Amino acid sequence: MSQILLWVDIPHTEEKQRQFINTAFPTIRTLTELNEKELVFVGWCELTDEENPSVGLPGEKYFGILNVTLVPKTGYEALKQQFSAW
Numbered sequence: 774m775s776q777i778l779l780w781v782d783i784p785h786t787e788e789k790q791r792q793f794i795n796t797a798f799p800t801i802r803t804l805t806e807l808n809e810k811e812l813v814f815v816g817w818c819e820l821t822d823e824e825n826p827s828v829g830l831p832g833e834k835y836f837g838i839l840n841v842t843l844v845p846k847t848g849y850e851a852l853k854q855q856f857s858a859w
Contacts, residue, residue: 785835791848798855815859817852 798815805812822837838849 787847791851794848794851794855
């Protein structure tokens with residue numbers, strides 16, 4: 774569980790995002806299976822980073838899976854792989 778909470782640490786980094794993806798998604802799958810539930814939808818909150826986020830909290834501008842120039846970040850391939858596991 775402590776690995777999942779790493780993402781709340783500021784500053785956010787691409788490596789922390791990749792670690793979060795590779796920890797959270799398998800955990801969600803495992804908990805879903807253990808509880809004999811069917812997961813209907815899994816998504817990603819932000820497609821791109823924001824240069825000027827509407828929420829003025831540090832790190833809010835780095836939640837995208839693509840950077841502001843639409844270049845895939847380190848976690849992009851990990852996210853594709855985790856989505857394909859469903």
